[in-house]
Amino acid sequence: xxKARQIIKLAFKNIIVYRIDYIHVFALFRLFQFLFIVPVxxxxxxxxxxxxxxxxxxxxxxxxxxxxxFVICMMLLWILIVLLFIYYEMGFLFVMAFNQQRGTRYRxxxxxxxxxxxxxxxxxFQTIYLAIYIALLLPLASFILPFTLTQEITIPHFIxxxxxxxxxxxxxxxxxxxxxxxxxxxxxxxxxxxxIHPKLSIRQSLMQSWRFSKRRLFKLLVxxxxxxxxxxxxxLGITVISTLPLYYLERHWPSTALVTAGVTLAFLEIVFVVxxxxxxxxxxxxxxxxxxxxxxxxxxxxxxxxxxKRYKQIFLLGGIVFGVMSVINIDSxxxxxxxxxxxxxxxxxxxxxxVENTISGLVNAANLGAxxxxxxxxxxxxxxxxxFHDRTLRRLAGKNNTVANMTLSELTAVTIxxxxxxxxxxxxxxxxxxxKALDVALLxxxxxxxxxxxxxxxxxxxxxxxxxxLDTYYVQSSNTEMITQxxxxxxxxxxxxxxxxxxxxxxxTKVDFIALEESSVSDRLxxxxxxxxxxxxxxxxxxxxxxxxxxxxxVGGIITDHPTVALEIRSQQSEHEYFLQRVLNxxxxxxxxxxW
Numbered sequence: 126x127x128k129a130r131q132i133i134k135l136a137f138k139n140i141i142v143y144r145i146d147y148i149h150v151f152a153l154f155r156l157f158q159f160l161f162i163v164p165v166x167x168x169x170x171x172x173x174x175x176x177x178x179x180x181x182x183x184x185x186x187x188x189x190x191x192x193x194x195f196v197i198c199m200m201l202l203w204i205l206i207v208l209l210f211i212y213y214e215m216g217f218l219f220v221m222a223f224n225q226q227r228g229t230r231y232r233x234x235x236x237x238x239x240x241x242x243x244x245x246x247x248x249x250f251q252t253i254y255l256a257i258y259i260a261l262l263l264p265l266a267s268f269i270l271p272f273t274l275t276q277e278i279t280i281p282h283f284i285x286x287x288x289x290x291x292x293x294x295x296x297x298x299x300x301x302x303x304x305x306x307x308x309x310x311x312x313x314x315x316x317x318x319x320x321i322h323p324k325l326s327i328r329q330s331l332m333q334s335w336r337f338s339k340r341r342l343f344k345l346l347v348x349x350x351x352x353x354x355x356x357x358x359x360x361l362g363i364t365v366i367s368t369l370p371l372y373y374l375e376r377h378w379p380s381t382a383l384v385t386a387g388v389t390l391a392f393l394e395i396v397f398v399v400x401x402x403x404x405x406x407x408x409x410x411x412x413x414x415x416x417x418x419x420x421x422x423x424x425x426x427x428x429x430x431x432x433x434k435r436y437k438q439i440f441l442l443g444g445i446v447f448g449v450m451s452v453i454n455i456d457s458x459x460x461x462x463x464x465x466x467x468x469x470x471x472x473x474x475x476x477x478x479x480v481e482n483t484i485s486g487l488v489n490a491a492n493l494g495a496x497x498x499x500x501x502x503x504x505x506x507x508x509x510x511x512x513f514h515d516r517t518l519r520r521l522a523g524k525n526n527t528v529a530n531m532t533l534s535e536l537t538a539v540t541i542x543x544x545x546x547x548x549x550x551x552x553x554x555x556x557x558x559x560x561k562a563l564d565v566a567l568l569x570x571x572x573x574x575x576x577x578x579x580x581x582x583x584x585x586x587x588x589x590x591x592x593x594x595l596d597t598y599y600v601q602s603s604n605t606e607m608i609t610q611x612x613x614x615x616x617x618x619x620x621x622x623x624x625x626x627x628x629x630x631x632x633x634t635k636v637d638f639i640a641l642e643e644s645s646v647s648d649r650l651x652x653x654x655x656x657x658x659x660x661x662x663x664x665x666x667x668x669x670x671x672x673x674x675x676x677x678x679x680v681g682g683i684i685t686d687h688p689t690v691a692l693e694i695r696s697q698q699s700e701h702e703y704f705l706q707r708v709l710n711x712x713x714x715x716x717x718x719x720x721w
Contacts, residue, residue, distance in 0.1 A: 129348050133355075136410035139225045140403065146221065148439060149233075151402045154214050162210060166203065170628065173199050182628040208255055209247055216240045216320035218409035223321045226414060240320065251327040255315075310346070311338045317412050337416065345415045349408065356404045363396055364712065371705050386704035387455030391447055393712055394454075458707055467675070468682035469691045470568055471495040472665050473514065476686055480521070480541055482512045483548035484559055491563040495688045497599065498560065499568040502553050504577045508584065509533035510553035516574055529576040557592045567594070568662075568684075570623065571602040582611050589618070601640050601662075609635055621662065631659070638662055638681060643671055651678060669694070 140147060177193050179186065190196055217236055224231040246252070312334050319330035371389050375382035474486020475493060482500050490498050501514040511533055518524040521541035528536065536550045553569075560567050571585070578584070589595045601621040602608050612620050612635050621638035627645045631654060638660035641650075646663055654661050660681030666672050667686050672694050675683050685691045697706060 129344070129351060132348060132411060132414050133351060133407070136222075136407055136414060139222070139410060140406050143221070143225055145439075146233075147402070147406050150217055150221070151405075154217075158210070162206070165206070169199055169203060182626065187626060204256065205247060205252065208252065209244065212244070212247070212255070212316070212320070213240055215316055215409070216243075218406060219317040219320045219413055222406075222410045222413040223417065226410070226417070239323070242323075243320065246327050254327040254331055310342065311335050313342075313345070314338070314412060314416050317409070317416055321413070321417070345412065348411045348415065352404065352407050352411065356400060360397070360400055363400075364393060367393055367396075368705055368708065371708065375704050382704045383455060383459060386458050386708050388451045390454045390458070390708050390711060391450035393708075394450060395443070395447060397712070458704065465676050465679045465695055467679055467695060468496040468662075469494075469688050469695060470497040470499050470662065470682050470684040471688040472499050472684045472686045473501065474498055475688060476544065479546050480543045480548040482514055482551075483541070484551050484555065485546070485548050487556060487559055487565075488563065490688060491560070491565040493688050494692055495565065497566050497568045497682065499570065499684055500556060501570045501572050503528050503572045503574060504581055504584075505533045505536060506530055506576075507532040508578050508581075510585065510588065511536045512551050512553055512556050514572065516572075527574075529574045553588065554592075557588075557594060561592065561594070566597050566599070568599040568601065568682075571600060571604070571607065573602065573604050573607065582607060582614060586611070586615050586618070599638070601638070612636065621660070623664075631657070640664055640684070643675070646675070646680075648678075651680060666691070 173196050176195050177190060179190055182190050220236045220239060312331055314334040314337055315331045318333050319325060319327055367389055371385050374385050471490035473481035475489035476486055478489050479485040487498055500512050502510045502512055505511050513528055516528060518526045518539060521543055522539050533552055537552055539550050540547055541550060589598060595615060595618050599619045601623050603623040605622055608620050608622050619637040621636050621640050623640040625642050627641055631639060639654060640662040643663050643666055651661060662682040662684055663675050663680055664684035666683050672691050676695050683691060
């Protein structure tokens with residue numbers, strides 16, 4: 126433990142000595158990412174859409190889009206650019222740390238040339254090794270590489286949600302996750318070894334990382350854990366101290382609260398970026414020190430006059446950034462003084478105290494105050510509609526029967542189980558009658574299994590007409606053709622298309638809303654749909670960060686398994702909320718975004 130504290134202490138002192146170099150490196154890479162990587166990525170995708178003739182990419186046309194030869198070439202090129210960006214960003218930090226710890230003078234140009242000489246490996250089959258290495262380290266990389274491209278690489282939540290619904294899926298996930306963690310941790314030193322050693326290839330560096338991990342891996346993980354804990358505690362302390370003036374002023378001098386909140390938020394946003402950049406630098410110092418056992422306190426000194434000149438430039442630029450961010454935050458906070466009207470939609474009812482898509486789930490969700498209840502329906506063998514999600518009864522009833530081959534009476538006699546609860550499968554008629562009695566509207570998702578009657582849409586419309594809910598209910602489906610036909614049959618019925626994935630512009634102007642998985646939602650898309658007067662329902666949001674983000678953006682609706690949490694978050698963003706709470710909500714989102 127004494128050795129660990131010494132390594133962290135000397136690493137921090139090295140960063141202090143070379144603080145100007147680190148400021149330059151972080152500023153240059155952030156600027157390069159903002160001015161080049163992000164715009165080029167956007168332009169490249171637009172170019173792919175234009176060449177292939179697609180307007181937007183969904184889960185229905187994704188395969189054909191990805192199989193286009195031009196798209197394959199462009200995607201490979203994009204992956205190469207991402208790998209090169211990560212290589213140069215982290216390579217700079219590792220080589221800098223190595224030279225600092227040896228007491229060797231260095232120049233940025235020399236580091237750039239050293240990295241260029243090794244970049245030749247990226248144009249060979251060995252790129253595959255680095256791609257696998259980065260993929261294995263994504264969970265850790267999102268902490269080590271804040272604000273880099275790794276932040277945008279996520280697994281869509283709908284995949285995880287479906288996978289975790291069954292015991293087999295959970296076991297599969299646990300097994301795969303365990304293997305990835307083991308391989309990822311054992312490979313953690315591949316990049317520092319590759320960037321520092323002048324002759325080792327990517328494959329050889331990977332093998333050296335595996336050999337090294339037999340001896341010093343535990344010490345490295347302990348040091349990284351200590352760094353992360355210290356970083357979080359420091360972040361918490363600064364946040365508490367910085368928000369104390371706002372806490373006092375908005376209770377005793379409320380007229381100053383808006384400006385104080387904007388300035389406080391701007392200060393803390395800068396602190397978050399600085400501390401996470403510091404964490405990234407500390408990680409690189411510790412990883413190099415453990416790998417090469419070269420950590421020493423550098424004795425390099427910078428001329429006082431030169432240091433003073435650099436500080437003036439940094440403080441001037443920092444002051445400008447702080448001022449601009451304060452103005453932006455004041456304007457943003459002032460606009461956020463409203464009660465969002467985002468609909469809280471209970472996904473398949475309220476499943477925490479019941480079984481999905483059942484009467485009990487409907488009752489529980491309605492009693493909570495959900496604005497809409499989402500349910501799944503399928504057509505039965507006798508042409509009726511049953512409320513059920515899966516194609517078979519295997520997951521909820523332990524039977525291999527297929528819904529499409531059973532009659533409504535057969536299905537409604539089946540008992541289903543989940544989360545220690547049990548209930549009966551219900552018909553759409555019974556579900557609607559109970560919803561009307563509870564005075565809650567429904568969002569009906571039509572599932573297509575391929576054995577529907579030709580007049581399925583007419584039957585559905587007639588059922589909604591008989592129950593007198595055509596003007597109040599919503600109907601959605603992933604089948605674009607059926608939704609278009611449904612809108613033509615009943616223009617007054619609010620219909621929408623469900624997308625598990627969407628990239629690009631939305632051109633389905635005949636629908637009333639789009640139901641889109643959260644990983645595909647962007648600010649630009651939200652603005653585009655608002656201009657077309659199309660509501661956006663985001664699914665399936667089950668963590669606080671996502672709920673807070675999309676309620677804050679006031680999207681049309683959010684579909685969630687946790688309506689109680691969603692309702693509480695919506696109430697917190699009312700016009701009566703203190704500015705301190707608004708600042709903390711924003712900081713909570715920023716922290717999760719750069720550390721997830």
